[in-house]
Amino acid sequence: MKRTSRDIRTANRYEVLRQIIAESPTSRQELAAATGLSLATVATLVGELLELRMITEVGFEDSAGGRPRGLVAVNSSGGALIGVDIAETYVHVELFDLGLNVLARAEEDVRASESLPEQVVGHVATAVGSVVTQAGIEGARVLGVGVSVPGQVDRATGTSEYAPNWDWHDVPLLDLLTEHIAYPLHLDNPLRASAVAELWFGAARGRGNAVVVNLGTGVGAGLVLGGALHRGVSNSAGEWGHTTMVLDGRLCRCGNHGCVETYVGARGIMLNLREVGPDSPLLHPDDQTATIDALARGLATGDPVARRAVHETARYLGAGVADLVNLFNPEIVVLSSWVARTLGEPLLHEVREAVNRHALPRPLAATEIVLSPIPTDPVCLGAATFALEGALQVVGQKNGKRTAPPRSRAAAPPS
Amino acid sequence: MKRTSRDIRTANRYEVLRQIIAESPTSRQELAAATGLSLATVATLVGELLELRMITEVGFEDSAGGRPRGLVAVNSSGGALIGVDIAETYVHVELFDLGLNVLARAEEDVRASESLPEQVVGHVATAVGSVVTQAGIEGARVLGVGVSVPGQVDRATGTSEYAPNWDWHDVPLLDLLTEHIAYPLHLDNPLRASAVAELWFGAARGRGNAVVVNLGTGVGAGLVLGGALHRGVSNSAGEWGHTTMVLDGRLCRCGNHGCVETYVGARGIMLNLREVGPDSPLLHPDDQTATIDALARGLATGDPVARRAVHETARYLGAGVADLVNLFNPEIVVLSSWVARTLGEPLLHEVREAVNRHALPRPLAATEIVLSPIPTDPVCLGAATFALEGALQVVGQKNGKRTAPPRSRAAAPPS
DNA sequence: ACACTTTATAAAGCCCCTTTCCGAACCCCT
DNA sequence: AGGGGTTCGGAAAGGGGCTTTATAAAGTGT
Numbered sequence: 013m014k015r016t017s018r019d020i021r022t023a024n025r026y027e028v029l030r031q032i033i034a035e036s037p038t039s040r041q042e043l044a045a046a047t048g049l050s051l052a053t054v055a056t057l058v059g060e061l062l063e064l065r066m067i068t069e070v071g072f073e074d075s076a077g078g079r080p081r082g083l084v085a086v087n088s089s090g091g092a093l094i095g096v097d098i099a100e101t102y103v104h105v106e107l108f109d110l111g112l113n114v115l116a117r118a119e120e121d122v123r124a125s126e127s128l129p130e131q132v133v134g135h136v137a138t139a140v141g142s143v144v145t146q147a148g149i150e151g152a153r154v155l156g157v158g159v160s161v162p163g164q165v166d167r168a169t170g171t172s173e174y175a176p177n178w179d180w181h182d183v184p185l186l187d188l189l190t191e192h193i194a195y196p197l198h199l200d201n202p203l204r205a206s207a208v209a210e211l212w213f214g215a216a217r218g219r220g221n222a223v224v225v226n227l228g229t230g231v232g233a234g235l236v237l238g239g240a241l242h243r244g245v246s247n248s249a250g251e252w253g254h255t256t257m258v259l260d261g262r263l264c265r266c267g268n269h270g271c272v273e274t275y276v277g278a279r280g281i282m283l284n285l286r287e288v289g290p291d292s293p294l295l296h297p298d299d300q301t302a303t304i305d306a307l308a309r310g311l312a313t314g315d316p317v318a319r320r321a322v323h324e325t326a327r328y329l330g331a332g333v334a335d336l337v338n339l340f341n342p343e344i345v346v347l348s349s350w351v352a353r354t355l356g357e358p359l360l361h362e363v364r365e366a367v368n369r370h371a372l373p374r375p376l377a378a379t380e381i382v383l384s385p386i387p388t389d390p391v392c393l394g395a396a397t398f399a400l401e402g403a404l405q406v407v408g409q410k411n412g413k414r415t416a417p418p419r420s421r422a423a424a425p426p427s
Numbered sequence: 428m429k430r431t432s433r434d435i436r437t438a439n440r441y442e443v444l445r446q447i448i449a450e451s452p453t454s455r456q457e458l459a460a461a462t463g464l465s466l467a468t469v470a471t472l473v474g475e476l477l478e479l480r481m482i483t484e485v486g487f488e489d490s491a492g493g494r495p496r497g498l499v500a501v502n503s504s505g506g507a508l509i510g511v512d513i514a515e516t517y518v519h520v521e522l523f524d525l526g527l528n529v530l531a532r533a534e535e536d537v538r539a540s541e542s543l544p545e546q547v548v549g550h551v552a553t554a555v556g557s558v559v560t561q562a563g564i565e566g567a568r569v570l571g572v573g574v575s576v577p578g579q580v581d582r583a584t585g586t587s588e589y590a591p592n593w594d595w596h597d598v599p600l601l602d603l604l605t606e607h608i609a610y611p612l613h614l615d616n617p618l619r620a621s622a623v624a625e626l627w628f629g630a631a632r633g634r635g636n637a638v639v640v641n642l643g644t645g646v647g648a649g650l651v652l653g654g655a656l657h658r659g660v661s662n663s664a665g666e667w668g669h670t671t672m673v674l675d676g677r678l679c680r681c682g683n684h685g686c687v688e689t690y691v692g693a694r695g696i697m698l699n700l701r702e703v704g705p706d707s708p709l710l711h712p713d714d715q716t717a718t719i720d721a722l723a724r725g726l727a728t729g730d731p732v733a734r735r736a737v738h739e740t741a742r743y744l745g746a747g748v749a750d751l752v753n754l755f756n757p758e759i760v761v762l763s764s765w766v767a768r769t770l771g772e773p774l775l776h777e778v779r780e781a782v783n784r785h786a787l788p789r790p791l792a793a794t795e796i797v798l799s800p801i802p803t804d805p806v807c808l809g810a811a812t813f814a815l816e817g818a819l820q821v822v823g824q825k826n827g828k829r830t831a832p833p834r835s836r837a838a839a840p841p842s
Numbered sequence: 843a844c845a846c847t848t849t850a851t852a853a854a855g856c857c858c859c860t861t862t863c864c865g866a867a868c869c870c871c872t
Numbered sequence: 873a874g875g876g877g878t879t880c881g882g883a884a885a886g887g888g889g890c891t892t893t894a895t896a897a898a899g900t901g902t
Contacts, residue, residue: 014463017432017858017889024889040850048429050891055850072898078848079898164789173789221660233754237652244756245636246793251753254787256746259673268785331671338666339648339754341659370683372669374579374588378661432858432889439859455881465860470881487867493879494867 023239024049025404028057029066030212033111037070037085058084065090066110066403086111091403092149094157094195095396096136097202097389100177100229103132105139106392107147110400112213114388116146127178129188137192156196156399160205160391161185162230164248170199176230176265198398202226203250205394206348206384207234207241212397214346214386221342224384225252225333227351229300231273233336253277257332275328278304278351284324289317304354311358322355323362330366333381337367341375348384349391356383438654439464440819443472444481445627448526452485452500473499480505481525481818501526506570506818509558509610510811511551512617512804513576515592515644518547520554521807522562525815527628529803531561542593544603552607571611571814575620575806576600577645579663585614591645591680613813617641618665620809621763621799622649622656627812629761629801636757639799640667640748642766644715646688648751668692672747690743693719693766699739704732719769726773737770738777745781748796752782756790763799764806771798 027047032038035046044054061067061084068087072080088109097104100122107116120135140157163175170186186199207216207224216222216236224234231253235242242249253273254266261270262283274280278300285295285307294310294317296302310318333345347360360383367381384390442462447453450461459469476482476499483502487495503524512519515537522531533554537547555572578590585601601614622631622639631637631651639649646668650657657664668688669681676685677698689695693715700710700722709725709732711717725733748760762775779796786794799805 015430015435015438017435020430020432021889023430041848051850052852052892053890056890059851075848075899077846077900079850081849164787235754237657238655240653242652242755244790244793245758246756246789248787248789248793249754249756251756251787251790254753255750256672256785257674259676259743259746261674266787328674331674335670338669339650339664340657341661341664341666343660370671372579372663372666372681374661374663375659375666378659378663436858456879466881467861467883468859471859474882490868490879492869492877494869494881496880 022405024053025057025060026401028054029061029400029404030217032061032067032084033086034213034217036111037083039073039081039083041081088113089153091153091155092144092147093155093396093399093403094140094143095205095389095392095394095399096140096157096159097205097391097395098132098136098159098161099202099391100162103135103139104389104392105136105143106389106396107143107149108393108396112393112396112400115149116143118142118146129172129178129180129183129185132178133185133188133192136189140193151194154195155403156198157193158198158200158205158395158398158402159185159189160200160202160395162202165199165201167199167247170197172199196399196402198395198402200247200395200398202228202230202349202391202394203232203234204241204243205234205392205398206390207236207250207394208397208401209386209390209394210234210346210348210384211236211241212400213393214348214384214390215344215382216346219343221340222344222346223336223340223342224346224348225336225352226349227276227278227329227347228349229278231277235340236342237340252332252336255332255335257328257335272328272332276325276332280328281307281321281325281351284328285317285321288320288324292317292321294318294321301350304351308354308356311355322359326359326362326366329359330363331370333363334367334370334376337371337375337379342379345379345381346384347381348386352383437820439468440472440475441816443469444476444815444819445632447476447482447499448501449628449632451526452498454488454496454498456496503528504568506568507559507562507564508570508811508814508818509555509572510620510804510807510809510814511555511572511574512620512806512810513547513551513574514617514806515577518550518554519804519807520551520558521804521811522558522564523808523811527808527811527815530564531558533557533561544587544593544595544598544600547593548600548603548607551604555608566609569610570818571613572608573613573615573620573810573813573817574600574604575615575617575810577617580614580616582614582662585612587614611814611817613810613817615662615810615813617643617645617764617806617809618647618649619656619658620649620807620813621805622651622665622809623812623816624801624805624809625649625761625763625799626651626656627815628808629763629799629805630759630797631761634758636755637759637761638751638755638757639761639763640751640767641764642691642693642744642762643764644693646692650755651757652755667747667751670747670750672743687743687747691740691747695743696722696736696740696766699743700732700736703735703739707732707736709733709736716765719766723769723771726770737774741774741777741781744774745778746785748778749782749785749791752786752790752794757794760794760796761799762796763801767798 031046040054044051067084070083070085075081090110093108095106103120105118106114118139120139164173166173172180172183172185210216210224220239222236226232233250233252235250254271256270257272258270262274264271264274294306446461455469459466482499485498485500490496505525508523510521518535520533521529535550535554579588581588587595587598587600625631625639635654637651641647648665648667650665669686671685672687673685677689679686679689709721
């Protein structure tokens with residue numbers, strides 16, 4: 013709320029590092045041109061990052077006759093970031109170097125019976141331990157762990173205020189995790205994680221206004237407004253999945269009727285498929301992943317039922333995305349998460365058509381709709397990005413009276 | 428996009444003046460407490476405003492034993508602001524002093540046959556001339572004119588990109604107005620005008636995140652995000668009225684089906700009324716205002732048809748507002764414009780109930796829903812506020828190379 | 843070698859906010 | 873009436889940021 017010149021510095025630091033990660037190696041000149049900052053400012057920021065060992069100098073580049081440009085690149089061995097994607101049926105953990113390349117992965121299955129926070133936290137702890145040993149990183153090099161948990165998250169207290177799949181209410185997740193994980197922790201939800209991933213490394217890079225539409229089992233929108241993530245007043249902005257699209261429509265697990273999620277979430281798509289082809293072999297009644305995969309294969313082979321099901325889904329999704337376009341007037345809408353990745357171009361194509369029909373001309377003209385270009389799990393990447401942001405945040409505060417870091421605490425190892 | 432420390436200064440200047448207008452007279456101490464700024468900063472900002480003659484010193488106040496506090500107040504005679512509300516059937520103009528008190532009003536009827544831009548501009552020019560002479564202000568004292576025109580507005584070029592009611596396309600409205608009006612002009616649309624009015628003087632004051640829902644003939648949402656108006660990338664954010672609420676629902680004038688506007692706009696309410704009471708005497712088929720007025724009276728007298736019609740409307744409106752709450756997670760939702768004012772508390776009550784049913788608990792808990800407390804035409808007030816912001820903007824740039832002011836041009840009088 | 847070009851760093855200047863200090867203004871008490 | 877205490881308001885100093893300008897460093901070309 014209260015802006016200070018320090019915020020400018022932080023934003024610039026982000027911007028410069030972002031640029032270096034995106035285009036490594038690069039010169040100070042390029043950075044200045046890309047960020048719009050002066051050479052001097054870039055130089056000092058680069059100096060800071062060098063100091064932090066997050067980047068290194070990696071040689072020189074010819075410069076039409078003068079002193080050669082010094083090149084800097086991400087220092088891959090300067091630290092590691094861990095992203096944790098907690099989902100309904102699995103815990104997925106990835107360890108990244110500072111270039112945000114995956115160095116190690118671990119996945120734990122979460123059975124339906126394991127709905128207790130302690131059980132889930134156990135899986136997280138195991139997986140985090142696993143990636144650290146896999147990568148052979150000393151603990152000190154881990155700059156932070158970002159954790160994404162579904163539902164509503166209160167970052168101030170580090171609690172999972174509500175997680176629909178396990179019916180968690182006010183679970184002090186950060187405290188539980190702190191007992192097992194001795195690195196700085198950052199908690200948020202998948203919506204915001206994938207939005208941040210797009211903002212730093214994906215299709216929303218350099219865009220001031222973007223909407224990241226998450227199509228998975230759950231559905232939501234990550235909002236980038238004015239160049240930064242919009243969280244709303246209680247960190248629950250973007251709950252697009254439970255927005256009404258058809259008044260008195262399909263029953264949603266949230267208790268309402270006609271929510272967007274019931275038409276374009278994985279379960280909703282299954283219903284759409286059933287409606288256009290009740291006996292279709294594509295339908296695996298109890299397996300979302302299998303059904304969506306089958307649907308994708310059906311599209312590839314020209315199965316008419318698959319085509320109709322996707323067309324129908326796109327009709328709903330297009331209307332919903334058009335709503336977002338009208339409301340936010342973004343530069344870009346990114347379709348992300350596994351359903352979008354699986355159905356890919358055919359879905360995108362149909363959605364664009366539907367949006368063209370529904371959105372108002374002026375906002376429509378300014379908006380691009382694309383699939384997420386991020387090849388790995390965007391939630392892990394985004395969670396790791398939260399950790400990266402956290403690590404950069406710390407730079408700002410000089411030694412001495414440091415304001416309490418925003419609830420990302422480097423806990424002492426369990427005694 | 429690019430933030431500079433100057434923006435901080437501008438925001439603080441706004442904040443201080445806002446506070447003075449809200450609570451006049453007031454002391455520097457109070458201002459510092461209210462804005463969170465240091466006494467010194469407040470003092471310099473107050474100094475600036477005094478220099479500009481926008482405020483004056485108006486005496487002293489006792490201070491528990493020490494030196495008395497100097498009091499400052501808005502300098503009513505320090506200038507005038509004009510707000511112009513162009514609507515489908517009328518042009519409404521108000522002239523304000525710097526305390527945003529109405530000094531003069533003028534209204535021109537626009538007949539259905541007068542859809543040419545030149546005709547509308549003629550009405551505006553007449554009304555503006557009228558309020559200036561009514562108020563007996565010398566022209567030099569008019570600090571600016573804010574103009575609100577329905578539809579999509581391009582502020583960069585000063586054109587009305589699209590106005591649905593008159594089917595205007597790319598009308599260079601600012602150029603046309605400049606020929607008749609010799610004061611600095613600021614163009615935008617009613618959505619943003621009323622949002623700014625709430626932000627400065629209404630229910631959104633001091634709130635970082637607010638949604639101003641406009642219920643009139645047309646419907647839209649003004650968005651205040653992060654303490655400032657959210658415009659989107661092409662100044663058309665907030666087009667909530669053409670968001671789909673019922674897929675394949677009622678036909679909208681925009682060509683789509685099931686838009687929010689067709690259920691909660693004035694015409695939509697008339698349809699709701701017809702559905703619950705086809706023969707109701709409340710219905711004036713060709714007169715929106717008369718119908719809504721009758722509906723309000725019906726509510727007051729306990730007419731069951733009126734009650735049911737409003738209940739039905741609130742059902743739609745509640746679902747729509749719940750969507751906004753879920754998406755934006757605002758601190759406050761303000762219901763504004765004439766339909767909301769006319770139906771008042773009964774509507775508010777029903778809407779709250781409906782929102783409670785539809786919104787997710789966490790965003791819901793953080794959100795307040797209120798009627799606009801602004802007693803006059805919020806669009807005029809908001810338009811005038813644009814002019815005020817424009818006048819304050821100019822302070823920033825010292826003499827010398829001033830960057831071109833953002834398309835608010837003080838034109839030479841017609842030669 | 844010397845001039846010229848280009849890069850990187852250092853210095854100076856400006857803007858913004860805050861903290862600190864001190865004179866001014868007023869109260870109350872003696 | 874004259875001090876002491878209290879509070880206000882302005883000026884100065886300090887810290888953080890960014891930019892422009894100057895200077896040093898490192899090349900190329902003649």
